[in-house]
Amino acid sequence: MNVQGSLREQEKLEWSRRAAENKPLRRIRCPRCGFYLMDVYGSDHCLVRVKCRKCKFNETIDTALFRTVRPGRRKTYGREL
Numbered sequence: 001m002n003v004q005g006s007l008r009e010q011e012k013l014e015w016s017r018r019a020a021e022n023k024p025l026r027r028i029r030c031p032r033c034g035f036y037l038m039d040v041y042g043s044d045h046c047l048v049r050v051k052c053r054k055c056k057f058n059e060t061i062d063t064a065l066f067r068t069v070r071p072g073r074r075k076t077y078g079r080e081l
Helices: 002-023
Strands: 027-030 037-042 047-052 058-062
Touching: 037 047
Parallel strands: none
Antiparallel strands: 027 037, 047 058
């Protein structure tokens, strides 16, 4: 790799770090067994092909559909649970 190529890669990495600073971090887990797959920043739609190392699940997933609802953070909108 030449010097200009590595500088371009460094600029892309720096831009990626700055873009991720303002977005929430979410963990994506395997829909079949719950094993950790990856971390995703933000809640945008992003199609990613994943392979679970534990159960061998191998599919394309939309990361926006795999959001986690943390206990105690559900909104009730005036209703009692």
